[in-house]
Structures are given as structure tokens and as C-alpha cells.
Amino acid sequence: MRYLAFDLGAESGRAIIGTLADARLTLEEIYRFPNEPVRIPDGLHWDVLRLFHEMKEGLRRAAARYGTGLKSLAVDTWGVDFGLLGDKDILLANPYHYRDGRTRGVMEEAFKIVQREEIFSQTGIQFLPFNSLYQLLAWRQQHPDLLSQAQAFLMIPDLFNFFFTGIKAGEFTNATTTQMYNPRTGAWAADMLAKLGLPVNLLPAVNPPGTIVGQILPRVARETGTGEIPVIAPGSHDTASAVAAVPAAGPDYMYISCGTWSLVGTEVREPVINEQTLSLNFTNEGGVGGTFRLLKNVTGLWLVQECRRTWARRGENLSYSELTAMAREAKPLEAVVDPDHPSFLNPEDMPAAIQAYCRETGQPVPGTKGEIVRCALESLALKYRWVLEKLEDILGKKLPVVHMVGGGTQNELLCRFTAGATGRQVVAGPVEATAAGNLLVQAMAMGEIKNLVEAREIVRRSFVLKTYDPENTGAWEEKYEVFVKLVS
Structure with a gap:
């Protein structure tokens, strides 16, 4: 059909x-x-x-x-x-x-x-x-x-x-x-x-x-x-459609639906509404198949998108792949930002906003395009780890694997950084998770698929998934200590 x-x-x-x-x-x-x-x-x-x-x-x-x-x-x-x-x-x-x-x-x-x-x-x-x-x-x-x-x-x-x-x-x-x-x-x-x-x-x-x-x-x-x-x-x-297409085989995982926003969370059967989730400003959004998405909205690739848009206004039209290549060559883990700081919500000049944040927090100020983009991507990976730790505290269990879905998974540098920062294996894909989830729910409505379990089996059979193992975890641990101070 x-x-x-x-x-x-x-x-x-x-x-x-x-x-x-x-x-x-x-x-x-x-x-x-x-x-x-x-x-x-x-x-x-x-x-x-x-x-x-x-x-x-x-x-x-x-x-x-x-x-x-x-x-x-x-x-x-x-x-x-x-x-x-x-x-x-x-x-x-x-x-x-x-x-x-x-x-x-x-x-x-x-x-x-x-x-x-x-x-x-x-x-x-x-x-x-x-x-x-x-x-x-x-x-x-x-x-x-x-x-x-x-x-x-x-x-x-x-x-x-x-x-x-x-x-x-x-x-x-x-x-x-x-x-x-x-x-x-x-x-x-x-x-x-x-x-x-x-x-x-x-x-x-x-x-x-x-x-x-x-x-x-x-x-x-x-x-x-x-x-x-x-x-x-x-x-x-x-995000509900994207999570429906997460190719997980069991309940213990964290997902990252990665695009302009990063929706970082896990799937639960009942909303978790208590003092802990209130103090951490977590959210309980509805999911498919009677589930809830316990998650945190994290400013995602918006930082990179806005940097690209700012540079394009100046006549420097660079593709995302070109910017990622520049970031790959930049020195690792020099400076980090909290992606959810209010100064990044809708600035007129995102590169200048990132530089100003680093300057005001006493860190090295990224100067080149590669350094700025690398700073943004590494900061996202560290924010993912922060959310992962809070989720594990809330649920009282370990989430041993991270599933990344959506357009952001095409950025292999971000996927690799996420594995290093979280110390978890990252399974990336499908890229078109939202569309896949949308289509599979239609198939469920029309009686062609029985339930969410069957839908996810179809996802695993239908799309190529890529696995990333943690690397350079010592350096990530050291920078995470700096990041936690900034977030707190």
C-alpha cells in the first residue's frame, strides 16, 4: 500500500x-x-x-x-x-x-x-x-x-x-x-x-x-x-512521529530526535510529574501507542543553521558539509556553550553570540568558522550527556544505548561527538524518522500494521543504521566538568 x-x-x-x-x-x-x-x-x-x-x-x-x-x-x-x-x-x-x-x-x-x-x-x-x-x-x-x-x-x-x-x-x-x-x-x-x-x-x-x-x-x-x-x-x-520510528528493540534507551531542535528523552508508559522533573524542567509529551515522551527540549542544530545564515548574508554561502569539514579540522574541546542559554534563542548574529558567551565565561573565543561550528556541535553533545544523566536519575535505571534519528544524523561529526560525550554506543538512523513514523501510523490506522512493536521491526528491516562507539572519553570527561558549571 x-x-x-x-x-x-x-x-x-x-x-x-x-x-x-x-x-x-x-x-x-x-x-x-x-x-x-x-x-x-x-x-x-x-x-x-x-x-x-x-x-x-x-x-x-x-x-x-x-x-x-x-x-x-x-x-x-x-x-x-x-x-x-x-x-x-x-x-x-x-x-x-x-x-x-x-x-x-x-x-x-x-x-x-x-x-x-x-x-x-x-x-x-x-x-x-x-x-x-x-x-x-x-x-x-x-x-x-x-x-x-x-x-x-x-x-x-x-x-x-x-x-x-x-x-x-x-x-x-x-x-x-x-x-x-x-x-x-x-x-x-x-x-x-x-x-x-x-x-x-x-x-x-x-x-x-x-x-x-x-x-x-x-x-x-x-x-x-x-x-x-x-x-x-x-x-x-x-517528534512523536520520529520517536515512533526509533528502531529500538527494548525499553531501555535514550533517543535524540535531531534537527533544528534536539528532543532528548526516553519513552514511558505514564507521565512522570513530580518535584524532580519540575526542578529539572523536563517535559511529558504524548506519544504513539499510549506512550509518553519524557524528554528535554534542547536547542539543536539551530546554532549551526543560524551561523550559516549569518555568513550567507555576508556573501559567504557555505554548505553544511563544508562547515562540518571545517569543524573537523578545528582543535577539539576548546570552548563550550550552553545551547539553551537565552542569548541563542533568536540573535541577529549567531557567531557573534557564541563568541560573546565564550568571552563572558572566561573561555578561549572561537575565531574561525570551523572553531565556531565545532564549539556548537561539541556543546550539543555535552548537553545530550547532561540530559542522559538526569533521565537515569529520574528513572533509577541505566539507559545503555542512544538512538539518534532525524536529519541531524547526517552530521557524522555530531554522532561521533555524542558517543564520546555520553560514553554510550550511538545508533544513528533513520534520517527520515519523522516521515517514516507518520507513514507507519497511517498503516496502523488502515489495519496493515498491528502495533508499534511491529512498526519498529519494519524500521529495522527497512533502513541502514550506523553505529558509533565512544572515543576519547577522558577528554570529554574533563570538558564535561566545565560544561556542568556553565549549565548550573
Whole structure:
């Protein structure tokens, strides 16, 4: 059977066909398009109408190639961002980008009404200033008249599902990223939201991954040349789909879904909401198959992406492979940064921000492009170790293997650094874990796969995985002591 996955990330979106035959999954990218946020006077927005146009083009190309052979489609995207619909389902504004600055200080204002401890007890979600909760509070503060017109709140993948089907519905894995959903009760945290003066009536019913949302609208079918194929909610948060495709054979492992963000965690059957996870600012996001993802959001290859973008603005257009080659030649473990320091959230000049951090913390200041990129990659590897140690403390057990999935696994230097920093064997792959997980959940929804265990067996058979063993662990141990002081 053939399924169509729309996988939208922070830089681009793809339409990917998955063919499941003989217990193997093969992937075919049929369309790729840019995902570029747009800054206008009121802030930074996602261009969702353009993205939907591009998705319909991907669907048109899929239909032209495979006709009625497509069994379903599904959309996954990043979390926390959302759209608001008004009367007659009008989109009230282009959704804001999570890196927009309008939520600055909003989280602290919320704590004056509902204590931090209560918010965590209700939601189990890591405190980040751009969580949906604080974005919606920013709407109430800055656009109260517009918010009063809202009749529906839809996370970004749910919004695209609405564009495809006309049906307004939520999905579990993305709902849990909002810091407005109670994973223990399986419902929106209505009492907490009421205390904060937020309209609970906007929030949709929440369906589990693998739910058939509905059939695509007849006009979309006519536009794209498809039949009335079903739209399925996968793990619509891209990390949930990526973790569904982690090729683990047992429960004791740490995963790193590595891209613009690094989502670093493990899979558990129940959310872990206690004083320890609160103090460490860990998060409990929904997963596929009745699981939860106990994890930490770590600023990932954003540091390298922004360095590359800064240099490109200066006329130095370098590929990621060229930058990695430069980093490979730089001197190892000279200076490190905390990737999650606020100065790296959205600086105008990322290389200068990294240099300033090193200067202010009394470390050697990286000067060349190779030194700056190496600093970023080594710092990421050390942050992965920090999360690994905290996870093992929380769970009271060792996690002997690290599974790295996603586009970041193409950076072999980062994979090697991760093995050295953690002292664990690293299994890298698949690169297209998010798309694979999306497609396999569709197959589960259509009855072709029984469960998550079978899906992961298919991943192990279908993709080439690469193993990295720890190297130079003594030097990593020494630098880790420096890193821990910086993080603390």
C-alpha cells in the first residue's frame, strides 16, 4: 500500500510517499518546498496559506504519479503554534511563529495568577516562554478584541487537516505540547485555564494518533486529481512521529530526535510529574501507542543553521558539509556553550553570540568558522550527556544505548561527538524518522500494521543504521566538568 506524508519542519516541508511491501517501507520524496516565516509590523508569522498551497501541489504530484493508489495522507509539524478561527471558520490571523518576541515576560505574569508548581502538576510540560499557554495569554493581553471573536483553536497540523477536510479536531501528541492539556486526566486543564482567564470553549476534542479525521473535501479532490482519500492524524507532533520510528528493540534507551531542535528523552508508559522533573524542567509529551515522551527540549542544530545564515548574508554561502569539514579540522574541546542559554534563542548574529558567551565565561573565543561550528556541535553533545544523566536519575535505571534519528544524523561529526560525550554506543538512523513514523501510523490506522512493536521491526528491516562507539572519553570527561558549571 502507498501512503502520503506531509512532514513540515522549521526550514522546509516535504511530500513523501511511503510504500509498504514485504514488511519493508520505502520512501520517495516527490515534492519539497521552503517554509520561510514572514515578519510584518506586528511580528513574525508562519505563512500557512502558502504552505497549504504547496501541500496541495504535493498531493497533485502524488495523484499524477499513483492515481487512486494512495490509501491516505497525514500531516506532521512542529508543536506549540496554532491558528484561531472565527465566525464562518475565517482564519483570524496568520499564526504567530514561536520565535516571535511577543511572549516575552508573559510566563512570569502567569505565575502571579497560577503558581508554577500548579501549572506543572496540571500539565507535566517543560516551561518555555513560547508554549501555547503563554502565546494564548499574549493574544488576550495584546489582541483582546480579536481573541473575543475566536470560535476555534487548532494546532498547526490540525489547522491543515481542517483545510483538507473541513473538520475541526485536535490530536493528542500535539495537544500535550501546549501546556494546557492534563495528561493524567486525558483532557484540557479547564480549571487552570479558567483561572488564567482563557476561553476553554475554543479547544477541540482530542483524538489519539491513528484516528481518521475525515475524507478530503471534494473541491480539494478535484483540484489535485485524487479520489476522496482519508486524512489521518498521525503523531502530528513531528517528534512523536520520529520517536515512533526509533528502531529500538527494548525499553531501555535514550533517543535524540535531531534537527533544528534536539528532543532528548526516553519513552514511558505514564507521565512522570513530580518535584524532580519540575526542578529539572523536563517535559511529558504524548506519544504513539499510549506512550509518553519524557524528554528535554534542547536547542539543536539551530546554532549551526543560524551561523550559516549569518555568513550567507555576508556573501559567504557555505554548505553544511563544508562547515562540518571545517569543524573537523578545528582543535577539539576548546570552548563550550550552553545551547539553551537565552542569548541563542533568536540573535541577529549567531557567531557573534557564541563568541560573546565564550568571552563572558572566561573561555578561549572561537575565531574561525570551523572553531565556531565545532564549539556548537561539541556543546550539543555535552548537553545530550547532561540530559542522559538526569533521565537515569529520574528513572533509577541505566539507559545503555542512544538512538539518534532525524536529519541531524547526517552530521557524522555530531554522532561521533555524542558517543564520546555520553560514553554510550550511538545508533544513528533513520534520517527520515519523522516521515517514516507518520507513514507507519497511517498503516496502523488502515489495519496493515498491528502495533508499534511491529512498526519498529519494519524500521529495522527497512533502513541502514550506523553505529558509533565512544572515543576519547577522558577528554570529554574533563570538558564535561566545565560544561556542568556553565549549565548550573
